[in-house]
Amino acid sequence: MKEQGITLIAKEEIVKINGLFEKEGDLVSEGDLDFILSKVRSKRLSGKRKKDLANLAGTLWFGITTSHPFFDGNKRTATASMLYFLQENNSNLNVKKNNLIYLSLKMANKDIAEQQIIEWIMSKIKV
Numbered sequence: 537m538k539e540q541g542i543t544l545i546a547k548e549e550i551v552k553i554n555g556l557f558e559k560e561g562d563l564v565s566e567g568d569l570d571f572i573l574s575k576v577r578s579k580r581l582s583g584k585r586k587k588d589l590a591n592l593a594g595t596l597w598f599g600i601t602t603s604h605p606f607f608d609g610n611k612r613t614a615t616a617s618m619l620y621f622l623q624e625n626n627s628n629l630n631v632k633k634n635n636l637i638y639l640s641l642k643m644a645n646k647d648i649a650e651q652q653i654i655e656w657i658m659s660k661i662k663v
Contacts, residue, residue, distance in 0.1 A: 542581070542588060545596065545621045547573055553616045557609035565605045572599035586663045589627050593618045593661075594654030601643040611640040622661070629660045 547569055554562065563569060576595050581588045600614035615636050622628055629636075639656065642648040 542585075542592065543621075543624045544577060544592070545573075545617060545624070549620070550600070550613065550617050553620060554606050554609055554613040556616070557612045558606065562607040563605055564607050565603075568603045569600070569605040572596065572603060572605070575599060586661055587658065589622060589625055589663065590658035590661050591654050593621055594650060594657045596621055597640075597657075598643055598650040598653050601640055602646070611644055614643075615640055627661055627663045629657065630662050631660050 550569065550573075551563065572595075576592055576599070579588075579591055579595060581591075597614050597618035600617060601611055604610045606613055619629070639648065639653065643653065
């Protein structure tokens with residue numbers, strides 16, 4: 537699905553990504569995943585590609601990490617989904633894997649806010 541030139545990630549793609557780490561389709565709450573994706577789709581875009589990609593990627597990453605829609609592998613699925621979303625939009629993050637792990641743990645422990653994640657992505661994204 538495209539929104540103002542940005543390719544959005546589909547639920548089926550996220551479930552497939554989770555299957556790379558765990559039993560595919562092992563959703564605990566399909567409603568939580570649907571809510572996360574509706575939150576991503578409803579984000580108001582600014583027309584500034586870098587800012588919009590950071591906003592959408594951060595919302596997706598934070599949402600899956602903190603809502604735990606899957607039985608297992610939520611942090612890995614969230615991180616891989618966020619990176620896949622950026623890749624599909626010809627972007628990436630200039631960071632080391634350890635940074636992603638650290639931030640995933642901070643999100644899971646509720647030690648960092650969604651807006652801080654968005655700002656961090658904004659500072660690291662290459663468009």
